[in-house]
Amino acid sequence: MTETKLDRITAIFRDFFNLPNIVISTETTADDIDAWDSLTHVELMMALEEEFNVRLPTKVIMNAKNVGDLIEYL
Amino acid sequence: MSFFFPSIYSLLLDLLEKDIFRFLAPTLIFLILGLAVYIIKARSEAFFMFCLLTANIVLLKVLTPMTFTDLFLLIFFLTLFYFSISVKGFSPVINSSSFLIFIAFWFVYKYFPNSFSIKSQSLVGFNLIVVGLSYLGFKLIHFYFDFRQDKLPPKDIMHFLNWCLFFPTMLAGPMMRYQDWRSQFLNIGAKFSTISYGFERILLGLFMKLVLANNLYNYTLGAKALEPEFGGFSVGVIVSVFIYPLYLFFDFAGYTHIAIGTGLMLGLRLPENFMRPLFARNIIQFWREWHITLSELLRDYLFLPISIFLARNKLAGKLIKTIIPPLVTFTLAGIWHGSGLNFLIFGILHGIGLAFVRLFDTQLSQLKLPYIFAWFLNYVFISFTFIFFDLKISQIIELLS
Numbered sequence: 001m002t003e004t005k006l007d008r009i010t011a012i013f014r015d016f017f018n019l020p021n022i023v024i025s026t027e028t029t030a031d032d033i034d035a036w037d038s039l040t041h042v043e044l045m046m047a048l049e050e051e052f053n054v055r056l057p058t059k060v061i062m063n064a065k066n067v068g069d070l071i072e073y074l
Numbered sequence: 075m076s077f078f079f080p081s082i083y084s085l086l087l088d089l090l091e092k093d094i095f096r097f098l099a100p101t102l103i104f105l106i107l108g109l110a111v112y113i114i115k116a117r118s119e120a121f122f123m124f125c126l127l128t129a130n131i132v133l134l135k136v137l138t139p140m141t142f143t144d145l146f147l148l149i150f151f152l153t154l155f156y157f158s159i160s161v162k163g164f165s166p167v168i169n170s171s172s173f174l175i176f177i178a179f180w181f182v183y184k185y186f187p188n189s190f191s192i193k194s195q196s197l198v199g200f201n202l203i204v205v206g207l208s209y210l211g212f213k214l215i216h217f218y219f220d221f222r223q224d225k226l227p228p229k230d231i232m233h234f235l236n237w238c239l240f241f242p243t244m245l246a247g248p249m250m251r252y253q254d255w256r257s258q259f260l261n262i263g264a265k266f267s268t269i270s271y272g273f274e275r276i277l278l279g280l281f282m283k284l285v286l287a288n289n290l291y292n293y294t295l296g297a298k299a300l301e302p303e304f305g306g307f308s309v310g311v312i313v314s315v316f317i318y319p320l321y322l323f324f325d326f327a328g329y330t331h332i333a334i335g336t337g338l339m340l341g342l343r344l345p346e347n348f349m350r351p352l353f354a355r356n357i358i359q360f361w362r363e364w365h366i367t368l369s370e371l372l373r374d375y376l377f378l379p380i381s382i383f384l385a386r387n388k389l390a391g392k393l394i395k396t397i398i399p400p401l402v403t404f405t406l407a408g409i410w411h412g413s414g415l416n417f418l419i420f421g422i423l424h425g426i427g428l429a430f431v432r433l434f435d436t437q438l439s440q441l442k443l444p445y446i447f448a449w450f451l452n453y454v455f456i457s458f459t460f461i462f463f464d465l466k467i468s469q470i471i472e473l474l475s
Contacts, residue, residue: 018436038373039358039400039432042381059223062378 003042005071012051016044093119096137097332100241101276103129104339108264123232130251133241156234159218159468164262173218180211185413208410212371213238217252242333248347249367263341272338279331287325293317296464305472315457318464355448376403383412396433401425427455
């Protein structure tokens with residue numbers, strides 16, 4: 001239960017992008033991760049939805065600028 | 075005295091024929107406007123907007139084949155569009171149906187220009203302006219959807235018209251979003267630093283367009299197709315195929331440099347449109363660096379909505395989810411460029427290319443291809459698909475025969 005949201009997000013990112021050492025902060029944006037582009041974006045969002053068992057609003061998926069924007073919806 | 079006028083007039087016409095003047099006339103006009111704002115310290119936005127609109131209309135009249143009737147109709151069309159989608163009190167049904175009517179009108183106008191005119195000539199002139207209409211259509215789609223999502227700053231008809239008709243970006247981008255346009259006008263006006271930087275960009279652009287692109291053009295298949303002895307395979311054909319992306323890059327990026335430089339005369343920072351796409355190691359990176367403002371609009375208004383829709387759809391399998399979004403997006407983007415069958419094929423090929431790279435990205439990265447090899451493969455793909463951009467289908471058949 002001590003696992004924070006950010007830890008869980010980090011685990012998803014590491015698994016999804018196959019980058020076991022990547023560090024995720026609320027400031028992380030798509031520019032920081034090469035493989036995080038518009039083609040992988042939606043799949044990544046679906047992975048996050050599954051982990052947190054929520055449904056992200058379409059607007060958030062389209063407009064989130066960094067991980068911090070996503071956290072409050074997860 | 076009257077003796078002089080005809081000769082001055084013909085001299086001016088002579089200048090108009092010259093490429094340089096075509097590119098520098100807007101620069102000069104916007105420089106004067108920018109300096110005027112700076113000197114007068116005019117903060118009357120309404121007056122400035124009026125001057126800017128006048129400048130845009132004059133430039134469209136002088137430098138494009140548009141007549142005053144065309145311009146009048148275009149402005150009338152845009153004003154009607156603006157009010158029908160944005161006036162509060164109209165129900166959303168009226169707003170969205172008027173949007174659809176306008177888009178349908180625009181679509182018919184672009185793809186079947188002849189159906190609108192009595193003569194064989196379209197109301198709004200051709201060539202240049204047909205491309206311009208593509209951009210305008212996309213701007214209207216962006217404006218409509220962002221307006222519906224309450225993402226737009228206060229609207230103002232003069233801003234809207236100037237944004238639609240802003241001459242430097244009207245014909246070939248870069249496509250600036252309405253939000254960026256409005257926020258920049260808070261501190262508009264020329265500064266010495268922006269003007270000198272603007273001239274740097276314009277000089278670079280003129281060099282790319284008039285020196286590099288204009289010379290490379292002679293080696294492209296499009297130029298060779300105009301000669302009588304066109305057709306048949308030769309080494310020269312392959313060379314032409316490889317030269318075409320270079321030509322297109324210098325032509326388009328050069329034009330963009332000039333447009334950005336011209337915007338800087340007013341202190342306006344237009345978005346960048348090109349990075350180094352021809353050095354890309356795959357097609358995804360290519361589209362991230364080529365015609366960036368178009369790619370980003372395509373991403374936001376086609377690709378992401380389609381992807382999200384499919385991702386939430388239980389029936390769609392992984393293959394469909396990966397292949398359909400880029401394929402649909404690029405097919406439509408292909409048609410957006412023009413009405414020929416060749417543009418459709420161009421779009422489909424690029425959609426398949428993107429889906430392929432995405433589908434096999436793990437395998438491709440495991441291959442650990444050296445950069446030069448990946449780059450070469452990608453350049454070959456780009457060159458050969460761009461044949462469909464360069465030539466009409468009938469010309470390609472002629473080439474193969």
